[in-house]
Amino acid sequence: MASPGFDATFYDLQLRIELSPENLVGTVRVRGVAREAMSSLVLDFDPAMRVEGVLDRNGQPLASSRPDGALSITLASTAMVGDTIDVTVYYEGRPQVTGLGGFVFDTNQSGKPAIWSLSEPYGARTWWPSRDHPGDKADSVDVSIEVPQPLTAASNGVLTHVEEVIGGYRRFHFEHRYPIATYLVSVAVAEYDVDTQLYRRPPALAQDLGELELPLVHYSFAGNGAFEGSHPQYGFQYITDIFPVLEHWFGPYPFARELYGHAQFTFGGAMEHQTLSSMTTNYQGTMAHELAHQWFGDSVSPGSWRDLWLNEGFATLGELIYWQATEFPDVHDQIFDIYYRRALQAEGTLVLQDTTDVLDMFAHSRVYAKGWMVLRMLRGIVGESVFREILKAYAADPRYQYGTARTEDFAALAETISGQSLGYFFAQWVTEGDGYPxxxxxxxxxxxxxxxxxxxxxxxxxxxxxxxxxxxxxxxxxxxxxxxxxxxxxxxxxxxxxxxxxxxxxxxxxxxxxxxxxxxxxxxxxxxxxxxxxxxxxxxxxxxxxxxxxxxxxxxxxxxxxxxxxxxxxxxxxxxxxxxxxxxxxxxxxxxxxxxxxxxxxxxxxxxx
Ligand SMILES: [Zn+2]
The missing domain is CATH 2.60.40.3080 (Immunoglobulin-like)
Incomplete structure (x- = not known):
C-alpha cells in the first residue's frame, strides 16, 4: 500500500504507446508533500510494469525496490513534515488487464486499434505509479501521449498542442488544472473523428449561475457517426440538451474553466473520466449518467470505496431526471420500472461492507438502482425544492467540492438543509439496514x-x-x-x-x-x-x-x-x-x-x- 503520509499534489504522465509489440513506455513525475517524516516513498504500481529507474528532482538516481504490488523509492534524505517530494519514474511494459479493464489494447468494430484506460477502482496502479486512493487527489495533472499515426490520443482537460515525433508518431499534450483522483485520469486512443460544439447556458439558468460558453469536444470512432447519432435518443450532439437539466438540479458544471467531451472506447459500458467521459454507446441516458458523475464522483469523489453509492446513485438519478425532462416521458417510465425492480434485488447494505470484489461492488441493483431509490425516497420526504437545494449545496460545499465526501457528510448536510432528523432514514436504508418493507x-x-x-x-x-x-x-x-x-x-x-x-x-x-x-x-x-x-x-x-x-x-x-x-x-x-x-x-x-x-x-x- 502506498505511503499514507504522502499527499500527492501533481502528476505529469508522459506516455508512449507502441502497437507491435503492444507496449506502454512511461515517464511519470510524482510530486507531493510529506505529512509525516518519510525516508522512503511507496507508490502503488503493478509488478508487471518494469521500472527502469527513478530520479529525484535534481536528476540524481534513487534506489528503489518492488515490494508486493508497489514501488518503494528510497529518498536521498528523510523528508520532514511539510517537505516537498518530487520524483520521476521511468518504466515500460504491457499492463495487466484487471478489474473493469485498467489499461487495454483492443480493436474496435472496424478492426482498428482502440487503446484505453478504465482505472476505477484499483486500476491506475496497473499502468502508472501513484498513491492510488480516491481520498488523495492531485491538485492538477498533465498527460502527454505519443501514438503512431494516424491514431489520435485524448485525455483529461485541455489539449494544448500536438507535435510530430520522428518515427511516424504524434504527441498530444493535455493539461488539467482541477483536483483529480487517480482513477479518473484517462487515456483514449483510436482513429477518431473529432467534433466540437459549444454549450451556451440558457438565459433562465444564466440568471442564477452566470453566463457560460463551454467548449465540447467529441471523439467518435472514425466513420461511425456517434456524434450525429442515427436515432433521436442517440448522439453525442445532444449533450447540449442534457447540460441545462443537470445544471438546474446540481448547480454549475464543476469544470467550467476547461471543457467537457466524450471519447469512444470498447469497454462495453462507459466511464466518467474527468472532463472526458469514455463511451461505448452514444445513448443519451448513458450520456446523462456520465455527465452527472462530473459533479458526483469527479468533483465530489468518494472518501472511500465503501461510499460508491455517492457516485452511482447520484449518476443514476441524473439519468432519471434527464429523461423526465425530455420529450421521451415513456423512456423515463420504462427505466423507472426496470431500475425500481432491480433495486429490490439489492443485497446487503448500500454502504459497501466488502470492497475487494470489484464486480460485486458495481452490481447494478445496489449502488446504482437502490442508490437512486434512496435519493428518490429522500426527495419524497423533504420535497422537491429542498431536495434540489441539498444536491446543489452538496456539490458546491467547499468541504467536498473538488475533494471527497463520505456518506455521513451527505447525511449531515441533508439534515442541515432540510431541518429534519434523518438518522432513522440513513440507518435503515444506507448504513445499517438492508432489504425493504x-x-x-x-x-x-x-x-x-x-x-x-x-x-x-x-x-x-x-x-x-x-x-x-x-x-x-x-x-x-x-x-x-x-x-x-x-x-x-x-x-x-x-x-x-x-x-x-x-x-x-x-x-x-x-x-x-x-x-x-x-x-x-x-x-x-x-x-x-x-x-x-x-x-x-x-x-x-x-x-x-x-x-x-x-x-x-x-x-x-x-x-x-x-x-x-x-x-x-x-x-x-x-x-x-x-x-x-x-x-x-x-x-x-x-x-x-x-x-x-x-x-x-x-x-x-x-x-x-
Ligand atoms: Zn456511473
Whole structure:
C-alpha cells in the first residue's frame, strides 16, 4: 500500500504507446508533500510494469525496490513534515488487464486499434505509479501521449498542442488544472473523428449561475457517426440538451474553466473520466449518467470505496431526471420500472461492507438502482425544492467540492438543509439496514356527519425489521382522489382520515416513493371496521382552526400525542373521558394527527387562521 503520509499534489504522465509489440513506455513525475517524516516513498504500481529507474528532482538516481504490488523509492534524505517530494519514474511494459479493464489494447468494430484506460477502482496502479486512493487527489495533472499515426490520443482537460515525433508518431499534450483522483485520469486512443460544439447556458439558468460558453469536444470512432447519432435518443450532439437539466438540479458544471467531451472506447459500458467521459454507446441516458458523475464522483469523489453509492446513485438519478425532462416521458417510465425492480434485488447494505470484489461492488441493483431509490425516497420526504437545494449545496460545499465526501457528510448536510432528523432514514436504508418493507392494508369506512371517516390499518410483514417511513395513502372517491401523508413506524398502525365523499378504495404509496414489495395487499372490510380497542376518539372541527376538540369514549384517561405530518411528536397529553380542547397555536397549516398509545393516528388538516 502506498505511503499514507504522502499527499500527492501533481502528476505529469508522459506516455508512449507502441502497437507491435503492444507496449506502454512511461515517464511519470510524482510530486507531493510529506505529512509525516518519510525516508522512503511507496507508490502503488503493478509488478508487471518494469521500472527502469527513478530520479529525484535534481536528476540524481534513487534506489528503489518492488515490494508486493508497489514501488518503494528510497529518498536521498528523510523528508520532514511539510517537505516537498518530487520524483520521476521511468518504466515500460504491457499492463495487466484487471478489474473493469485498467489499461487495454483492443480493436474496435472496424478492426482498428482502440487503446484505453478504465482505472476505477484499483486500476491506475496497473499502468502508472501513484498513491492510488480516491481520498488523495492531485491538485492538477498533465498527460502527454505519443501514438503512431494516424491514431489520435485524448485525455483529461485541455489539449494544448500536438507535435510530430520522428518515427511516424504524434504527441498530444493535455493539461488539467482541477483536483483529480487517480482513477479518473484517462487515456483514449483510436482513429477518431473529432467534433466540437459549444454549450451556451440558457438565459433562465444564466440568471442564477452566470453566463457560460463551454467548449465540447467529441471523439467518435472514425466513420461511425456517434456524434450525429442515427436515432433521436442517440448522439453525442445532444449533450447540449442534457447540460441545462443537470445544471438546474446540481448547480454549475464543476469544470467550467476547461471543457467537457466524450471519447469512444470498447469497454462495453462507459466511464466518467474527468472532463472526458469514455463511451461505448452514444445513448443519451448513458450520456446523462456520465455527465452527472462530473459533479458526483469527479468533483465530489468518494472518501472511500465503501461510499460508491455517492457516485452511482447520484449518476443514476441524473439519468432519471434527464429523461423526465425530455420529450421521451415513456423512456423515463420504462427505466423507472426496470431500475425500481432491480433495486429490490439489492443485497446487503448500500454502504459497501466488502470492497475487494470489484464486480460485486458495481452490481447494478445496489449502488446504482437502490442508490437512486434512496435519493428518490429522500426527495419524497423533504420535497422537491429542498431536495434540489441539498444536491446543489452538496456539490458546491467547499468541504467536498473538488475533494471527497463520505456518506455521513451527505447525511449531515441533508439534515442541515432540510431541518429534519434523518438518522432513522440513513440507518435503515444506507448504513445499517438492508432489504425493504412489505406492506399490507385493511380499510373500512363509516359516515361521520356529512363526511366520511376512512380507517386504514397498515401492517408490515415479511421483514424482520420495522421500517419507519412517511407514506402517502390515497383515498379514492367518486369525486376524485385525495392523498394523505402519514408517518408509519410500527408493525401495525391505524390511521383515520376524513373525506367529503363516500370512499371507494385506497392505494398505499401510489407513486412509488418508497422502495417496497411491489404488491401491497389491500383488504376492504364491508362493515364499519372493528376498532382496535374498546374506546374511540373523535376529532372536530375538521379542518381545524387554531384548536381541535378531541372527544374520547374511553372509560379511563388515555395518553395521546399531537404529531405532525412526519409523525414527530409535538406535545403529549393525557385525555380524560369526554371532550378536551387541544390548542394548536403557532403551528403551520398542514396535516397533523392525534396518535394514541394503541398506535391509532387520527389525522386532521389544520387550516390557516
Ligand atoms: Zn456511473
Amino acid at each position: 412489505f406492506y399490507s392494508a385493511r380499510w373500512g369506512k363509516r359516515p361521520n356527519g356529512a363526511s366520511w371517516d376512512v380507517e386504514v390499518t397498515l401492517e408490515q410483514t415479511g421483514n424482520a425489521r420495522t421500517f419507519q417511513m412517511p407514506i402517502w395513502i390515497e383515498v379514492q372517491t367518486a369525486a376524485g382522489a385525495r392523498q394523505f401523508l402519514v408517518f408509519n413506524q410500527l408493525d401495525v398502525e391505524t390511521y383515520i382520515f376524513t373525506v367529503q365523499d363516500e370512499p371507494s378504495g385506497i392505494i398505499v404509496d401510489p407513486d412509488r416513493w418508497i422502495l417496497r414489495a411491489e404488491d401491497v395487499v389491500v383488504t376492504h372490510m364491508d362493515a364499519s371496521p372493528e376498532l382496535p380497542s374498546s374506546g374511540k376518539l373523535s376529532l372536530y372541527p375538521v379542518p381545524a382552526i387554531g384548536r381541535i376538540t378531541v372527544e374520547s369514549t374511553w372509560g379511563q384517561p388515555v395518553a395521546a400525542d399531537l404529531v405532525d405530518g412526519l409523525g414527530r411528536t409535538i406535545s403529549t397529553r393525557l385525555l380524560p373521558p369526554g371532550k378536551t380542547d387541544w390548542t394548536l397555536n403557532g403551528l403551520a397549516p398542514g396535516l397533523y394527527g392525534i396518535r394514541t398509545a394503541q398506535g391509532v393516528t387520527h389525522t386532521f388538516i389544520l387550516s390557516g387562521q
